[in-house]
Amino acid sequence: MRLTNACVLAIAAASGSVVHGFQLTSNAPRISSSMQVSATIDEAVTETPSPIGSSSMSYADVNKLAFRALQRESKSLGLSAIGTTSALRGRLLDHFGLTREETAVVEAPKATAAEIEELCATEGITFCDESDPDFDFKYVLSEVMQKSSKGHWKTATRKLKTLHKKYSTSDRPVPREAYLAVLEACAANRLNGARASEPARKILEDMATFEYEIPAELANMCVVSALGELTGGTHDGFGGIDTALAMVAAVESSPGGADILTDASYGRLVSALAKDGAVEEAELVLRSMVVEKFFTPPLGLFADVAKAAAMSEDRIEHVLQVLTYAKAAGYELDNIAAVETGRELLASGVIAAEKMDNLALGLRLLTAAAKAEGCAPDSGDDLVASSSSAAQRACTLIHKRAIFKACDSDNWKLAVKLLELMPKRSLTPATSVWRRVLATCCKNERSRKATAILLDWVTLAGEGKAEKPPVSVFNTVVNTCEVCGEEELTVKVLDVMRDTLEIKGNIITFNIALKRLAKAGNVVGCEGILIGMLNEGLEPNVVSYTTTIGACAKEGNKSPEVAATWLERMRSRDVQPNYHTYNTALAACLDGKVESTFIASKIATDMMEDAETEIACGLKGSADFKSTLPDSYTKVVARKLMKQLRENWRSGDVDMALAKTTTRVPLLKLVDFEKTVDAARLAEIQCLIEADEMEDEKDENAEQNYEFTLLKEMHKDDHRTAMV
Numbered sequence: 001m002r003l004t005n006a007c008v009l010a011i012a013a014a015s016g017s018v019v020h021g022f023q024l025t026s027n028a029p030r031i032s033s034s035m036q037v038s039a040t041i042d043e044a045v046t047e048t049p050s051p052i053g054s055s056s057m058s059y060a061d062v063n064k065l066a067f068r069a070l071q072r073e074s075k076s077l078g079l080s081a082i083g084t085t086s087a088l089r090g091r092l093l094d095h096f097g098l099t100r101e102e103t104a105v106v107e108a109p110k111a112t113a114a115e116i117e118e119l120c121a122t123e124g125i126t127f128c129d130e131s132d133p134d135f136d137f138k139y140v141l142s143e144v145m146q147k148s149s150k151g152h153w154k155t156a157t158r159k160l161k162t163l164h165k166k167y168s169t170s171d172r173p174v175p176r177e178a179y180l181a182v183l184e185a186c187a188a189n190r191l192n193g194a195r196a197s198e199p200a201r202k203i204l205e206d207m208a209t210f211e212y213e214i215p216a217e218l219a220n221m222c223v224v225s226a227l228g229e230l231t232g233g234t235h236d237g238f239g240g241i242d243t244a245l246a247m248v249a250a251v252e253s254s255p256g257g258a259d260i261l262t263d264a265s266y267g268r269l270v271s272a273l274a275k276d277g278a279v280e281e282a283e284l285v286l287r288s289m290v291v292e293k294f295f296t297p298p299l300g301l302f303a304d305v306a307k308a309a310a311m312s313e314d315r316i317e318h319v320l321q322v323l324t325y326a327k328a329a330g331y332e333l334d335n336i337a338a339v340e341t342g343r344e345l346l347a348s349g350v351i352a353a354e355k356m357d358n359l360a361l362g363l364r365l366l367t368a369a370a371k372a373e374g375c376a377p378d379s380g381d382d383l384v385a386s387s388s389s390a391a392q393r394a395c396t397l398i399h400k401r402a403i404f405k406a407c408d409s410d411n412w413k414l415a416v417k418l419l420e421l422m423p424k425r426s427l428t429p430a431t432s433v434w435r436r437v438l439a440t441c442c443k444n445e446r447s448r449k450a451t452a453i454l455l456d457w458v459t460l461a462g463e464g465k466a467e468k469p470p471v472s473v474f475n476t477v478v479n480t481c482e483v484c485g486e487e488e489l490t491v492k493v494l495d496v497m498r499d500t501l502e503i504k505g506n507i508i509t510f511n512i513a514l515k516r517l518a519k520a521g522n523v524v525g526c527e528g529i530l531i532g533m534l535n536e537g538l539e540p541n542v543v544s545y546t547t548t549i550g551a552c553a554k555e556g557n558k559s560p561e562v563a564a565t566w567l568e569r570m571r572s573r574d575v576q577p578n579y580h581t582y583n584t585a586l587a588a589c590l591d592g593k594v595e596s597t598f599i600a601s602k603i604a605t606d607m608m609e610d611a612e613t614e615i616a617c618g619l620k621g622s623a624d625f626k627s628t629l630p631d632s633y634t635k636v637v638a639r640k641l642m643k644q645l646r647e648n649w650r651s652g653d654v655d656m657a658l659a660k661t662t663t664r665v666p667l668l669k670l671v672d673f674e675k676t677v678d679a680a681r682l683a684e685i686q687c688l689i690e691a692d693e694m695e696d697e698k699d700e701n702a703e704q705n706y707e708f709t710l711l712k713e714m715h716k717d718d719h720r721t722a723m724v
Contacts, residue, residue, distance in 0.1 A: 059098045062089055066242035067249070068281070084205040084253065085246045137167040141178060148181035153192060156182045157199040164206065176212040179203050183218055190225040194239035197226040201243050204250040208257070216260045219251045223265045233272035241272050263295040270301055274308040279315040282308065283322065290325045300341040302326045306348035310355070311390075319352035320361075333365070337372035337380030346384045347391035354394035359405070362398040363418075366425065385425040396427045403433055407440040415440050416449060423460065431467050438473060442480040450477050451489050458500050468500055475508040482516050490516070507538050514547040521554030523562055542625060545570040546581045553588040560596040563588035564603060579628050582607040586637045592644060594653040597663060600641045604666035607634075611673065617687035630673045638670040 065073060070088035071081040079091045092098075132138070140163045147156035160174070160182045168174045183203045186196035200222045207214055226244040228235025233244065248269065251257045266289050273282035282305045289295040302322050309318040326345065327333065336342025346365050353362035369380035385395040399422050406415040415437045422429050434457050441450040454477050460466040474497040481490040498504055510533050517525040526548040533540050545566055552563035563585045567577060577585075582603060589600035610628035619626055630638075645664055649656040654663070 057092070057096050057098075059093065062092045062096070062098065065089070065092075066240075067246040068242050082249075084208060084250045085201070086205055086209070134172070137163070137172060140167055141175070144178050145181055148178075148185040151185050151188060153182065153185040153188070153196050153199065156185050157196075157203075160203070173210055174206075176207070176210075179207050179212060180215070180218070183207075183222070187218055187221050187225065191222065191239065194226060194228055194235035197222075197239035197243045200226070201246050201250070204247050204254075208250040208254040211255055213256060214251055214254045214260060216262075219247070219257075219260050220262050220265045223247050223251070223261065224268050227268055227272045229275075232276055241269070241276060241278070244269055244272070263289060263293075263297060266293075266295070267297055267301045270297075271304045274304040277308060277312065279305065279309045279312055279318055283318050286322070286325055290329045296329050298341065299326070299331065299336060299339060299345060302329075302331075303341045303344040303348065306345050306352075310348040310351040316352045316355050319348055323349055333368040334371040335373070337369035337384060338374035342372075343369065343380065343384045343387050347387045347394075350384065350398065351390055351394040354398050357401070359398055359402045362394070363402060366395065366398075379424070381421075382425050385427060392427070395425060396422075399425075399427060400430065400433050404436060407436045410440065410444070412437075412440045412444050412446060412449070416453065419453065423456075423465070428465060431470075434466075434469065435473055438476060442476050445480060445484050447477070447481045447484040447486045447489055450480050451486075451493060454493065455496065458496055461500070471497070471501060471503070471506045471509065474501075474505065475512055478509065479512050479515075482512060504536065507533070507541060507544065510538065510540075511543050511547060514544060514551075518547050518551035518554070521551055521557035523548070523551045523557075523559055526551045539573070540570075540575065542570070542575055542578055542581060545575060545577070546584055549581060549584045549588065553584050558588050558591040558596075560585075560589040560591065560593075560599045564599050567603065567606070576626070577607075577610070577628065578625060579607075579631055579634060580624075582628065583631075583634055583637060586634070586641065590637070590640055590644060592647070594645075594648040597641060597645045597648055597654075601663045601666050604638065604641075604670050608666055608669050608673075613687070630670050635671050635673075638667045642667050642671075 062070075067085055067088070070085065070092065074081040074088055074091060077092075077095055079095060081088070083091075140159055144156055144159040144163055147159060160178060163178070164174050183200060186192065186200040186203065191197050191200055204214060204219070204222065223244050226239040226247060227233045227241065228239055230236070233239070233241040248261060248265075251260050254260070266285060270282050270285050270289070273279075273285065286297065286301065286305055289297055302325065306319045306322040309315045309322065323333070323345070326336075331342075333346070337346055346369050349365045350362045353359070353365065366381045366384060369384040372380035375383055385392055399418055403415050403418045406412075406418065419429060419433065419437045422433075434453070438450050438453055441453065454469060454473065457466060457469050457473075461468045474493060478490055478493050478497075481487075481493060494505070494509075497509070510529055514526050514529050517529065530540050530544060530548060533544065549563045549566050552559040552566070567581070567585055570577060570581075585603050586600055586607075589596040589603070607628060607630065611630060614628055642664055645654075645659055645667070648654050649659050
């Protein structure tokens with residue numbers, strides 16, 4: 001007898017099962033039922049209180065963390081940061097007391113064998129279940145393989161997930177072939193434009209968990225394809241550095257995983273980390289490649305990490321580590337400038353050296369670049385310095401600071417060498433650099449070297465590569481040539497100044513020329529220069545007049561009358577003498593003649609009057625330029641003049657009594673200046689009310705200060721005779 005439709009429906013409704021296969025027999029008096037029920041189990045995640053306190057993160061918070069964020073969180077909590085994404089998440093969930101609870105599926109009550117037998121007793125039918133207990137597993141597995149073979153990676157991934165969660169057991173795990181089939185489908189077309197990055201990552205992690213071997217080609221393809229060129233190493237929002245790092249962790253934890261990934265895969269990861277600004281992580285991976293895996297990464301990889309470190313604010317010192325790894329990998333710094341990536345690495349080193357103010361390192365790297373062969377027609381250091389605007393700036397600052405340091409230590413040779421290297425490396429020295437080097441050479445009386453540097457400066461200025469030297473620089477070199485007795489160089493520098501600046505110089509230039517003539521005692525020549533200054537529209541200053549008076553004090557050619565005349569002339573031009581001027585004029589009177597002694601007495605009287613006025617009214621301006629107070633040298637000259645006066649009255653040239661009461665009095669006051677200042681006399685002095693110092697007067701004082709600092713004393717045998 002056949003089973004009625006009502007009976008079959010009743011059995012199906014009572015059991016809630018799907019019967020995949022059965023056979024009806026009429027010779028068995030009982031019904032036997034062993035039917036598999038297909039149930040859907042939904043997993044719900046709930047938070048349970050932590051045994052040590054309330055959790056600070058929910059399951060959703062932990063699940064949102066990317067690979068590096070999981071590592072950071074684990075490290076901050078003192079947990080191990082090694083493992084796959086699922087392992088890291090598991091540790092955090094355990095730490096916060098978060099667990100997964102399975103929500104039981106409410107199943108329809110199953111009919112017992114007795115109930116089924118009772119329902120069908122009148123018919124006399126017995127059931128025998130011959131269905132395959134692995135039917136669902138095999139069916140889903142076949143779908144996984146079928147979809148994978150067609151390249152339907154999304155569907156294949158979903159089917160694989162279903163197979164793993166619903167049908168696989170510890171005794172019947174998902175086979176390695178299924179994972180490989182889906183992984184190959186995902187890996188096609190560069191992880192399908194990186195959209196399959198996350199599914200591929202999960203597959204790799206599952207394979208590592210089940211200790212399945214991962215093919216090297218697939219593993220490397222997945223890691224490289226997961227990395228893009230956008231922020232975070234993503235590609236249109238898919239993949240990225242975190243995904244690639246998780247893949248690497250999974251591959252390395254798989255059987256034989258330590259040797260699966262190639263240097264190209266690691267290198268792609270390092271470049272992405274460096275581009276994303278993750279300098280420390282990039283350096284750690286790079287170190288692992290060189291030190292632990294004994295790879296020899298390309299120079300471009302070192303350059304990427306070094307550039308990222310050099311551009312950062314708090315990872316600059318990592319550039320030194322990268323250079324160390326490059327040497328450990330077998331590269332020689334003296335040769336790498338022959339290729340572009342090597343120059344980029346050296347440029348990053350120079351930038352870091354400048355930021356750390358490590359001048360020696362920066363110069364050493366440029367020297368190494370200069371030794372590289374194969375850069376012709378250029379030199380390696382030139383190419384490194386001009387590789388980028390940042391490198392050029394760093395190189396310029398390093399040379400500038402090194403030059404200033406050499407000048408401060410009076411090492412003119414080093415300063416000159418560094419200055420000569422700058423144009424060769426396409427670096428433009430600042431005006432301050434030129435001036436410091438020239439000043440150092442002049443200070444050491446290196447007139448020829450100073451002249452050569454000045455001419456180089458003028459040449460570069462003519463080519464538009466530097467600013468023209470100012471007049472003061474020409475004056476410095478001219479003065480040095482004068483001191484060193486290089487008359488031909490003096491004339492040459494003056495000619496170059498006239499051709500370069502289209503002027504004959506400024507007041508300092510004329511004063512230097514005055515000094516040259518004054519040293520020779522050429523009074524007429526000095527007068528001619530003063531007249532020439534007036535013709536050029538330059539008003540002689542106190543230095544000009546003092547230098548001219550100094551010509552009158554030249555030993556063997558003293559001219560006290562001319563000295564006194566120029567004192568009167570400078571007063572008429574509203575240029576006030578200072579104590580240098582008076583000392584020089586008094587020294588001009590030391591020729592043994594009684595007439596010269598009388599002139600000296602008159603000069604001493606004028607000096608005393610000016611000194612008393614200064615004490616009564618105060619000093620306006622610098623003491624070096626304005627003060628008329630007698631100094632120790634004034635007293636020395638005054639005593640010599642009194643001795644000269646004594647010789648005059650002893651020879652009968654003047655009456656002794658008259659000389660003591662007239663001529664000697666002003667000279668004696670200079671000697672005893674501190675004792676002879678009359679308070680009543682000071683009270684009678686009428687002080688002029690002067691306006692505040694104007695800006696042009698400040699400039700004049702600054703210029704005169706430069707003169708007094710720069711120019712040497714005219715008479716080496718009598719250094720206080722004239723300050724010019």
